[in-house]
Amino acid sequence: MNALLNKTECEENALAKEFVQFAIDCGVLRFGEFKTKAGRLSPYFFNAGLFDDGARLGRLAQFYARAILASGIEFDMIFGPAYKGIPLGSAVAVALAAAGHNKPFAYNRKEAKDHGEGGSLVGAPLKGRVLIVDDVMSAGTAVRESIALIRSAGATPHAVAIALDRQEKATENGQDAPWSAVQYVREKLGLKVCAIASLAQLLQYLEQDPQSLPYFKAVAAYRERYGAA
Structure with a gap:
Protein backbone atom coordinates (compact mmCIF):
# COMPACT_ATOMS: atom_id res chain seq x y z
CA MET A 1 0.00 0.00 0.00
CA ASN A 2 2.79 2.43 0.92
CA ALA A 3 4.60 1.60 -2.30
CA LEU A 4 1.45 2.42 -4.28
CA LEU A 5 1.01 5.72 -2.43
CA ASN A 6 4.65 6.61 -2.99
CA LYS A 7 4.32 5.84 -6.69
CA THR A 8 1.20 8.01 -6.97
CA GLU A 9 2.90 10.86 -5.10
CA CYS A 10 5.95 10.62 -7.35
CA GLU A 11 3.76 10.76 -10.44
CA GLU A 12 1.89 13.79 -9.08
CA ASN A 13 5.16 15.56 -8.29
CA ALA A 14 6.54 14.76 -11.73
CA LEU A 15 3.41 16.18 -13.39
CA ALA A 16 3.58 19.28 -11.18
CA LYS A 17 7.28 19.83 -11.98
CA GLU A 18 6.59 19.53 -15.70
CA PHE A 19 3.70 21.98 -15.41
CA VAL A 20 5.66 24.54 -13.38
CA GLN A 21 8.46 24.50 -15.97
CA PHE A 22 5.87 24.97 -18.73
CA ALA A 23 4.25 27.89 -16.88
CA ILE A 24 7.62 29.59 -16.36
CA ASP A 25 8.62 29.08 -19.99
CA CYS A 26 5.33 30.68 -21.11
CA GLY A 27 5.76 33.66 -18.78
CA VAL A 28 2.59 32.63 -16.98
CA LEU A 29 4.43 32.10 -13.69
CA ARG A 30 6.58 35.08 -12.80
CA PHE A 31 8.66 36.16 -9.83
CA GLY A 32 9.13 39.61 -8.36
CA GLU A 33 6.68 41.68 -6.32
CA PHE A 34 2.97 41.59 -7.11
CA LYS A 35 -0.05 42.89 -5.23
CA THR A 36 -2.81 40.31 -4.75
CA LYS A 37 -6.56 40.90 -4.49
CA ALA A 38 -6.16 40.56 -0.73
CA GLY A 39 -3.66 43.44 -0.74
CA ARG A 40 -0.65 41.22 0.00
CA LEU A 41 2.69 41.62 -1.74
CA SER A 42 3.34 38.23 -3.33
CA PRO A 43 6.78 37.18 -4.64
CA TYR A 44 5.15 35.26 -7.47
CA PHE A 45 2.26 35.75 -9.88
CA PHE A 46 0.33 33.18 -11.91
CA ASN A 47 -1.65 34.54 -14.87
CA ALA A 48 -3.36 31.75 -16.81
CA GLY A 49 -4.55 34.32 -19.35
CA LEU A 50 -1.04 34.22 -20.83
CA PHE A 51 -1.60 30.68 -22.10
CA ASP A 52 -2.64 32.73 -25.08
CA ASP A 53 -2.17 30.71 -28.25
CA GLY A 54 -3.47 27.42 -29.54
CA ALA A 55 -0.38 25.37 -28.71
CA ARG A 56 -0.15 26.70 -25.14
CA LEU A 57 -3.85 26.28 -24.44
CA GLY A 58 -3.82 22.79 -25.91
CA ARG A 59 -0.89 21.71 -23.75
CA LEU A 60 -2.44 23.33 -20.67
CA ALA A 61 -5.62 21.34 -21.29
CA GLN A 62 -3.56 18.15 -21.48
CA PHE A 63 -2.09 18.93 -18.05
CA TYR A 64 -5.59 19.40 -16.67
CA ALA A 65 -6.78 16.15 -18.24
CA ARG A 66 -3.83 14.20 -16.83
CA ALA A 67 -4.36 15.62 -13.36
CA ILE A 68 -8.12 14.99 -13.43
CA LEU A 69 -7.74 11.40 -14.59
CA ALA A 70 -4.95 10.73 -12.07
CA SER A 71 -7.15 12.10 -9.25
CA GLY A 72 -9.76 9.38 -9.80
CA ILE A 73 -12.58 11.93 -9.49
CA GLU A 74 -15.70 10.67 -11.24
CA PHE A 75 -18.00 13.17 -12.91
CA ASP A 76 -20.65 13.38 -15.61
CA MET A 77 -19.99 16.75 -17.24
CA ILE A 78 -17.79 19.86 -17.24
CA PHE A 79 -18.74 23.42 -16.36
CA GLY A 80 -16.59 26.48 -17.18
CA PRO A 81 -17.51 29.62 -15.21
CA ALA A 82 -17.30 32.95 -17.06
CA TYR A 83 -14.92 34.25 -18.04
CA LYS A 84 -11.61 32.36 -17.76
CA GLY A 85 -13.36 29.07 -17.15
CA ILE A 86 -15.01 29.15 -20.59
CA PRO A 87 -11.89 28.54 -22.73
CA LEU A 88 -10.34 26.41 -20.00
CA GLY A 89 -13.37 24.17 -19.62
CA SER A 90 -13.89 23.75 -23.36
CA ALA A 91 -10.21 22.96 -23.96
CA VAL A 92 -10.20 20.45 -21.11
CA ALA A 93 -13.30 18.79 -22.57
CA VAL A 94 -11.42 18.38 -25.88
CA ALA A 95 -8.32 16.99 -24.12
CA LEU A 96 -10.37 14.51 -22.10
CA ALA A 97 -12.19 13.37 -25.24
CA ALA A 98 -8.84 12.81 -26.96
CA ALA A 99 -7.87 10.65 -23.96
CA GLY A 100 -11.02 8.55 -24.39
CA HIS A 101 -13.23 10.34 -21.84
CA ASN A 102 -15.79 12.33 -23.80
CA LYS A 103 -17.95 14.48 -21.49
CA PRO A 104 -20.66 17.11 -22.09
CA PHE A 105 -19.63 20.72 -21.50
CA ALA A 106 -21.48 23.90 -20.48
CA TYR A 107 -20.67 27.44 -19.39
CA ASN A 108 -22.49 30.54 -18.22
CA ARG A 109 -22.88 34.12 -19.38
CA LYS A 110 -22.36 36.95 -16.92
CA GLU A 111 -25.67 38.43 -18.05
CA ALA A 112 -28.71 36.40 -19.07
CA LYS A 113 -29.63 36.58 -22.76
CA ASP A 114 -33.18 37.82 -23.40
CA HIS A 115 -33.44 36.63 -27.03
CA GLY A 116 -32.71 33.49 -29.01
CA GLU A 117 -32.39 30.54 -26.66
CA GLY A 118 -32.34 32.95 -23.71
CA GLY A 119 -30.99 32.33 -20.23
CA SER A 120 -27.47 32.45 -18.80
CA LEU A 121 -26.34 28.88 -19.53
CA VAL A 122 -24.85 27.69 -22.81
CA GLY A 123 -23.97 24.19 -23.97
CA ALA A 124 -25.10 20.82 -22.70
CA PRO A 125 -27.90 20.73 -20.10
CA LEU A 126 -26.52 20.71 -16.56
CA LYS A 127 -27.18 17.33 -15.00
CA GLY A 128 -25.48 14.69 -12.91
CA ARG A 129 -22.16 15.28 -11.14
CA VAL A 130 -20.52 18.45 -12.43
CA LEU A 131 -16.79 19.20 -12.56
CA ILE A 132 -16.04 22.94 -12.43
CA VAL A 133 -12.86 23.99 -14.29
CA ASP A 134 -11.08 27.26 -13.42
CA ASP A 135 -7.52 28.61 -13.15
CA VAL A 136 -6.95 29.35 -9.44
CA MET A 137 -9.04 29.93 -6.33
CA SER A 138 -8.26 33.02 -4.28
CA ALA A 139 -11.49 33.49 -2.34
CA GLY A 140 -13.72 30.77 -3.77
CA THR A 141 -16.26 33.36 -4.98
CA ALA A 142 -16.44 32.04 -8.55
CA VAL A 143 -16.89 28.49 -7.25
CA ARG A 144 -19.74 29.53 -4.94
CA GLU A 145 -21.45 31.30 -7.83
CA SER A 146 -21.00 28.22 -10.01
CA ILE A 147 -22.40 25.97 -7.28
CA ALA A 148 -25.54 28.11 -7.07
CA LEU A 149 -26.02 27.98 -10.86
CA ILE A 150 -25.47 24.24 -11.02
CA ARG A 151 -27.86 23.51 -8.15
CA SER A 152 -30.54 25.82 -9.57
CA ALA A 153 -30.39 23.75 -12.77
CA GLY A 154 -31.00 20.55 -10.78
CA ALA A 155 -27.47 19.18 -11.10
CA THR A 156 -24.87 18.34 -8.43
CA PRO A 157 -21.71 20.42 -8.02
CA HIS A 158 -19.22 17.62 -7.39
CA ALA A 159 -15.62 18.74 -7.91
CA VAL A 160 -13.32 21.55 -9.00
CA ALA A 161 -10.19 21.34 -11.16
CA ILE A 162 -7.68 24.19 -11.01
CA ALA A 163 -4.20 24.80 -12.36
CA LEU A 164 -2.47 26.02 -9.20
CA ASP A 165 -3.39 25.62 -5.53
CA ARG A 166 -1.79 28.65 -3.87
CA GLN A 167 -2.26 27.03 -0.42
CA GLU A 168 -2.74 30.54 0.91
CA GLN A 183 -9.75 24.02 2.06
CA TYR A 184 -13.00 25.98 2.31
CA VAL A 185 -14.37 24.38 -0.86
CA ARG A 186 -13.34 20.90 0.30
CA GLU A 187 -14.33 21.09 3.96
CA LYS A 188 -17.16 23.63 4.05
CA LEU A 189 -18.78 23.09 0.67
CA GLY A 190 -18.04 19.37 0.36
CA LEU A 191 -16.54 19.39 -3.15
CA LYS A 192 -13.48 17.46 -4.26
CA VAL A 193 -10.61 19.61 -5.57
CA CYS A 194 -7.95 18.60 -8.09
CA ALA A 195 -4.94 20.86 -8.81
CA ILE A 196 -2.22 20.33 -11.39
CA ALA A 197 0.33 21.82 -9.00
CA SER A 198 0.44 23.27 -5.49
CA LEU A 199 2.57 25.93 -3.83
CA ALA A 200 4.43 23.17 -1.98
CA GLN A 201 5.33 21.55 -5.31
CA LEU A 202 6.36 24.93 -6.73
CA LEU A 203 8.71 25.34 -3.77
CA GLN A 204 10.17 21.87 -4.42
CA TYR A 205 10.86 22.91 -8.01
CA LEU A 206 12.53 26.19 -6.98
CA GLU A 207 14.62 24.51 -4.29
CA GLN A 208 16.00 21.96 -6.76
CA ASP A 209 16.97 24.61 -9.32
CA PRO A 210 20.17 26.47 -8.28
CA GLN A 211 19.26 29.51 -10.41
CA SER A 212 15.91 29.80 -8.60
CA LEU A 213 17.31 29.91 -5.06
CA PRO A 214 16.52 33.63 -4.52
CA TYR A 215 12.94 32.99 -5.64
CA PHE A 216 12.73 29.95 -3.37
CA LYS A 217 13.66 31.98 -0.30
CA ALA A 218 11.11 34.70 -1.07
CA VAL A 219 8.29 32.26 -1.85
CA ALA A 220 9.10 30.15 1.21
CA ALA A 221 8.97 33.25 3.43
CA TYR A 222 5.62 34.22 1.90
CA ARG A 223 4.23 30.76 2.55
CA GLU A 224 5.52 30.90 6.14
CA ARG A 225 3.50 34.08 6.67
CA TYR A 226 0.33 33.41 4.70
CA GLY A 227 0.35 29.68 4.00
CA ALA A 228 -2.45 27.23 4.67
CA ALA A 229 -1.84 23.48 4.27
Missing part, protein backbone atom coordinates in the same frame (compact mmCIF):
# COMPACT_ATOMS: atom_id res chain seq x y z
CA LYS A 169 -5.03 31.83 3.64
CA ALA A 170 -8.23 33.33 2.29
CA THR A 171 -9.50 36.66 3.64
CA GLU A 172 -12.84 37.36 5.32
CA ASN A 173 -13.85 41.00 5.83
CA GLY A 174 -10.26 42.09 5.31
CA GLN A 175 -8.87 39.61 7.85
CA ASP A 176 -6.83 36.45 7.30
CA ALA A 177 -9.01 33.35 7.55
CA PRO A 178 -7.65 30.14 9.12
CA TRP A 179 -8.23 28.25 5.86
CA SER A 180 -7.38 28.53 2.17
CA ALA A 181 -9.99 28.83 -0.56
CA VAL A 182 -9.34 25.21 -1.55
Whole structure:
Protein backbone atom coordinates (compact mmCIF):
# COMPACT_ATOMS: atom_id res chain seq x y z
CA MET A 1 0.00 0.00 0.00
CA ASN A 2 2.79 2.43 0.92
CA ALA A 3 4.60 1.60 -2.30
CA LEU A 4 1.45 2.42 -4.28
CA LEU A 5 1.01 5.72 -2.43
CA ASN A 6 4.65 6.61 -2.99
CA LYS A 7 4.32 5.84 -6.69
CA THR A 8 1.20 8.01 -6.97
CA GLU A 9 2.90 10.86 -5.10
CA CYS A 10 5.95 10.62 -7.35
CA GLU A 11 3.76 10.76 -10.44
CA GLU A 12 1.89 13.79 -9.08
CA ASN A 13 5.16 15.56 -8.29
CA ALA A 14 6.54 14.76 -11.73
CA LEU A 15 3.41 16.18 -13.39
CA ALA A 16 3.58 19.28 -11.18
CA LYS A 17 7.28 19.83 -11.98
CA GLU A 18 6.59 19.53 -15.70
CA PHE A 19 3.70 21.98 -15.41
CA VAL A 20 5.66 24.54 -13.38
CA GLN A 21 8.46 24.50 -15.97
CA PHE A 22 5.87 24.97 -18.73
CA ALA A 23 4.25 27.89 -16.88
CA ILE A 24 7.62 29.59 -16.36
CA ASP A 25 8.62 29.08 -19.99
CA CYS A 26 5.33 30.68 -21.11
CA GLY A 27 5.76 33.66 -18.78
CA VAL A 28 2.59 32.63 -16.98
CA LEU A 29 4.43 32.10 -13.69
CA ARG A 30 6.58 35.08 -12.80
CA PHE A 31 8.66 36.16 -9.83
CA GLY A 32 9.13 39.61 -8.36
CA GLU A 33 6.68 41.68 -6.32
CA PHE A 34 2.97 41.59 -7.11
CA LYS A 35 -0.05 42.89 -5.23
CA THR A 36 -2.81 40.31 -4.75
CA LYS A 37 -6.56 40.90 -4.49
CA ALA A 38 -6.16 40.56 -0.73
CA GLY A 39 -3.66 43.44 -0.74
CA ARG A 40 -0.65 41.22 0.00
CA LEU A 41 2.69 41.62 -1.74
CA SER A 42 3.34 38.23 -3.33
CA PRO A 43 6.78 37.18 -4.64
CA TYR A 44 5.15 35.26 -7.47
CA PHE A 45 2.26 35.75 -9.88
CA PHE A 46 0.33 33.18 -11.91
CA ASN A 47 -1.65 34.54 -14.87
CA ALA A 48 -3.36 31.75 -16.81
CA GLY A 49 -4.55 34.32 -19.35
CA LEU A 50 -1.04 34.22 -20.83
CA PHE A 51 -1.60 30.68 -22.10
CA ASP A 52 -2.64 32.73 -25.08
CA ASP A 53 -2.17 30.71 -28.25
CA GLY A 54 -3.47 27.42 -29.54
CA ALA A 55 -0.38 25.37 -28.71
CA ARG A 56 -0.15 26.70 -25.14
CA LEU A 57 -3.85 26.28 -24.44
CA GLY A 58 -3.82 22.79 -25.91
CA ARG A 59 -0.89 21.71 -23.75
CA LEU A 60 -2.44 23.33 -20.67
CA ALA A 61 -5.62 21.34 -21.29
CA GLN A 62 -3.56 18.15 -21.48
CA PHE A 63 -2.09 18.93 -18.05
CA TYR A 64 -5.59 19.40 -16.67
CA ALA A 65 -6.78 16.15 -18.24
CA ARG A 66 -3.83 14.20 -16.83
CA ALA A 67 -4.36 15.62 -13.36
CA ILE A 68 -8.12 14.99 -13.43
CA LEU A 69 -7.74 11.40 -14.59
CA ALA A 70 -4.95 10.73 -12.07
CA SER A 71 -7.15 12.10 -9.25
CA GLY A 72 -9.76 9.38 -9.80
CA ILE A 73 -12.58 11.93 -9.49
CA GLU A 74 -15.70 10.67 -11.24
CA PHE A 75 -18.00 13.17 -12.91
CA ASP A 76 -20.65 13.38 -15.61
CA MET A 77 -19.99 16.75 -17.24
CA ILE A 78 -17.79 19.86 -17.24
CA PHE A 79 -18.74 23.42 -16.36
CA GLY A 80 -16.59 26.48 -17.18
CA PRO A 81 -17.51 29.62 -15.21
CA ALA A 82 -17.30 32.95 -17.06
CA TYR A 83 -14.92 34.25 -18.04
CA LYS A 84 -11.61 32.36 -17.76
CA GLY A 85 -13.36 29.07 -17.15
CA ILE A 86 -15.01 29.15 -20.59
CA PRO A 87 -11.89 28.54 -22.73
CA LEU A 88 -10.34 26.41 -20.00
CA GLY A 89 -13.37 24.17 -19.62
CA SER A 90 -13.89 23.75 -23.36
CA ALA A 91 -10.21 22.96 -23.96
CA VAL A 92 -10.20 20.45 -21.11
CA ALA A 93 -13.30 18.79 -22.57
CA VAL A 94 -11.42 18.38 -25.88
CA ALA A 95 -8.32 16.99 -24.12
CA LEU A 96 -10.37 14.51 -22.10
CA ALA A 97 -12.19 13.37 -25.24
CA ALA A 98 -8.84 12.81 -26.96
CA ALA A 99 -7.87 10.65 -23.96
CA GLY A 100 -11.02 8.55 -24.39
CA HIS A 101 -13.23 10.34 -21.84
CA ASN A 102 -15.79 12.33 -23.80
CA LYS A 103 -17.95 14.48 -21.49
CA PRO A 104 -20.66 17.11 -22.09
CA PHE A 105 -19.63 20.72 -21.50
CA ALA A 106 -21.48 23.90 -20.48
CA TYR A 107 -20.67 27.44 -19.39
CA ASN A 108 -22.49 30.54 -18.22
CA ARG A 109 -22.88 34.12 -19.38
CA LYS A 110 -22.36 36.95 -16.92
CA GLU A 111 -25.67 38.43 -18.05
CA ALA A 112 -28.71 36.40 -19.07
CA LYS A 113 -29.63 36.58 -22.76
CA ASP A 114 -33.18 37.82 -23.40
CA HIS A 115 -33.44 36.63 -27.03
CA GLY A 116 -32.71 33.49 -29.01
CA GLU A 117 -32.39 30.54 -26.66
CA GLY A 118 -32.34 32.95 -23.71
CA GLY A 119 -30.99 32.33 -20.23
CA SER A 120 -27.47 32.45 -18.80
CA LEU A 121 -26.34 28.88 -19.53
CA VAL A 122 -24.85 27.69 -22.81
CA GLY A 123 -23.97 24.19 -23.97
CA ALA A 124 -25.10 20.82 -22.70
CA PRO A 125 -27.90 20.73 -20.10
CA LEU A 126 -26.52 20.71 -16.56
CA LYS A 127 -27.18 17.33 -15.00
CA GLY A 128 -25.48 14.69 -12.91
CA ARG A 129 -22.16 15.28 -11.14
CA VAL A 130 -20.52 18.45 -12.43
CA LEU A 131 -16.79 19.20 -12.56
CA ILE A 132 -16.04 22.94 -12.43
CA VAL A 133 -12.86 23.99 -14.29
CA ASP A 134 -11.08 27.26 -13.42
CA ASP A 135 -7.52 28.61 -13.15
CA VAL A 136 -6.95 29.35 -9.44
CA MET A 137 -9.04 29.93 -6.33
CA SER A 138 -8.26 33.02 -4.28
CA ALA A 139 -11.49 33.49 -2.34
CA GLY A 140 -13.72 30.77 -3.77
CA THR A 141 -16.26 33.36 -4.98
CA ALA A 142 -16.44 32.04 -8.55
CA VAL A 143 -16.89 28.49 -7.25
CA ARG A 144 -19.74 29.53 -4.94
CA GLU A 145 -21.45 31.30 -7.83
CA SER A 146 -21.00 28.22 -10.01
CA ILE A 147 -22.40 25.97 -7.28
CA ALA A 148 -25.54 28.11 -7.07
CA LEU A 149 -26.02 27.98 -10.86
CA ILE A 150 -25.47 24.24 -11.02
CA ARG A 151 -27.86 23.51 -8.15
CA SER A 152 -30.54 25.82 -9.57
CA ALA A 153 -30.39 23.75 -12.77
CA GLY A 154 -31.00 20.55 -10.78
CA ALA A 155 -27.47 19.18 -11.10
CA THR A 156 -24.87 18.34 -8.43
CA PRO A 157 -21.71 20.42 -8.02
CA HIS A 158 -19.22 17.62 -7.39
CA ALA A 159 -15.62 18.74 -7.91
CA VAL A 160 -13.32 21.55 -9.00
CA ALA A 161 -10.19 21.34 -11.16
CA ILE A 162 -7.68 24.19 -11.01
CA ALA A 163 -4.20 24.80 -12.36
CA LEU A 164 -2.47 26.02 -9.20
CA ASP A 165 -3.39 25.62 -5.53
CA ARG A 166 -1.79 28.65 -3.87
CA GLN A 167 -2.26 27.03 -0.42
CA GLU A 168 -2.74 30.54 0.91
CA LYS A 169 -5.03 31.83 3.64
CA ALA A 170 -8.23 33.33 2.29
CA THR A 171 -9.50 36.66 3.64
CA GLU A 172 -12.84 37.36 5.32
CA ASN A 173 -13.85 41.00 5.83
CA GLY A 174 -10.26 42.09 5.31
CA GLN A 175 -8.87 39.61 7.85
CA ASP A 176 -6.83 36.45 7.30
CA ALA A 177 -9.01 33.35 7.55
CA PRO A 178 -7.65 30.14 9.12
CA TRP A 179 -8.23 28.25 5.86
CA SER A 180 -7.38 28.53 2.17
CA ALA A 181 -9.99 28.83 -0.56
CA VAL A 182 -9.34 25.21 -1.55
CA GLN A 183 -9.75 24.02 2.06
CA TYR A 184 -13.00 25.98 2.31
CA VAL A 185 -14.37 24.38 -0.86
CA ARG A 186 -13.34 20.90 0.30
CA GLU A 187 -14.33 21.09 3.96
CA LYS A 188 -17.16 23.63 4.05
CA LEU A 189 -18.78 23.09 0.67
CA GLY A 190 -18.04 19.37 0.36
CA LEU A 191 -16.54 19.39 -3.15
CA LYS A 192 -13.48 17.46 -4.26
CA VAL A 193 -10.61 19.61 -5.57
CA CYS A 194 -7.95 18.60 -8.09
CA ALA A 195 -4.94 20.86 -8.81
CA ILE A 196 -2.22 20.33 -11.39
CA ALA A 197 0.33 21.82 -9.00
CA SER A 198 0.44 23.27 -5.49
CA LEU A 199 2.57 25.93 -3.83
CA ALA A 200 4.43 23.17 -1.98
CA GLN A 201 5.33 21.55 -5.31
CA LEU A 202 6.36 24.93 -6.73
CA LEU A 203 8.71 25.34 -3.77
CA GLN A 204 10.17 21.87 -4.42
CA TYR A 205 10.86 22.91 -8.01
CA LEU A 206 12.53 26.19 -6.98
CA GLU A 207 14.62 24.51 -4.29
CA GLN A 208 16.00 21.96 -6.76
CA ASP A 209 16.97 24.61 -9.32
CA PRO A 210 20.17 26.47 -8.28
CA GLN A 211 19.26 29.51 -10.41
CA SER A 212 15.91 29.80 -8.60
CA LEU A 213 17.31 29.91 -5.06
CA PRO A 214 16.52 33.63 -4.52
CA TYR A 215 12.94 32.99 -5.64
CA PHE A 216 12.73 29.95 -3.37
CA LYS A 217 13.66 31.98 -0.30
CA ALA A 218 11.11 34.70 -1.07
CA VAL A 219 8.29 32.26 -1.85
CA ALA A 220 9.10 30.15 1.21
CA ALA A 221 8.97 33.25 3.43
CA TYR A 222 5.62 34.22 1.90
CA ARG A 223 4.23 30.76 2.55
CA GLU A 224 5.52 30.90 6.14
CA ARG A 225 3.50 34.08 6.67
CA TYR A 226 0.33 33.41 4.70
CA GLY A 227 0.35 29.68 4.00
CA ALA A 228 -2.45 27.23 4.67
CA ALA A 229 -1.84 23.48 4.27
